[in-house]
Amino acid sequence: MIKPNELEPLPEPGQGKRGKDGYLGYLLRQAASIYRNRVDHALRDLSLTQPQFSVMTMLNAYPGHSSADLARLALLTPQTMSVIVSNLIKQQYIVRHAHPVHGRIQVLQLTESGQQMLSTAKQRVYAIDNEMTRSLSETDEAIIKNWLSQMARS
């Protein structure tokens, strides 16, 4: 029986030290997975998943965009985004409207209850975020943010 702490950061014992490469991706995956676990857990009783929260956040920041727009933003296929959007519509957190000019595009918007839900969810998620940065100095945080957003842009 293994307790998690017994073998954490997984330095790959039998393979010789690998100082730089490979290691950072593993850590990123691990950290993101733990972050995701916490977010999922914090949103569970709201019946909100992390991708749903993410879509609502995007829609709040950039209202009036379509499912295809969101798919591009999140680097997902239109079909996948369509499922997430459908689930949000089912929960009545967002609504579809016909595009004023373009006859085919369905423009999305947060509903009243969607905004309330997002606000509640944000409080919990931001609490987790704050916990994450608590031990960081200003400069270190800037370095990390810089690196992460550089990755996100590429």
Added chain:
Amino acid sequence: MIKPNELEPLPEPGQGKRGKDGYLGYLLRQAASIYRNRVDHALRDLSLTQPQFSVMTMLNAYPGHSSADLARLALLTPQTMSVIVSNLIKQQYIVRHAHPVHGRIQVLQLTESGQQMLSTAKQRVYAIDNEMTRSLSETDEAIIKNWLSQMARS
């Protein structure tokens, strides 16, 4: 129609500046999602998923452990890990053996072809990792690694 670069890091325009909190988690999610996308794409023609790769990596570093052990390590339920393990057994990348002492535990091990597959997959994943760190100085990389592993430990 939106091109991704038009509205990237998502500074949440209508809400006032939020300098520290909330932002880092969003970036972490975004970066991890992009990293995951790349890894998935790199492994797709190997018919290997990222969780499967992760489990094989764990098993390679710490051979002879059980599905329950891996579940604890990856912070997943035993049932979830059981599914991932089953899929790997179906592909004949790992095998089950009875525990020498404990009659109930099924000890897991990479097969020959599992090791070959892992080796191939690692090359691709590590190439992505190297790409990620290319722009970083030694000290910045250390800061980031430090932060990530601190998160993974907590």
Added chain:
DNA sequence: CTTATATCAGGTACACTGATATTC
């Protein structure tokens, strides 16, 4: 005709809960 949007159909891996049998 080509491109973009939306959506239907089908499939799979992954994640959960709940229940059960077995073993220590």
Added chain:
DNA sequence: CGAATATCAGTGAACCTGATATAA
């Protein structure tokens, strides 16, 4: 008995590919 392991069953969100209809 309780605790840990494994596994059955069912559910659901999320991802994919492929095909189709419609609008610019």
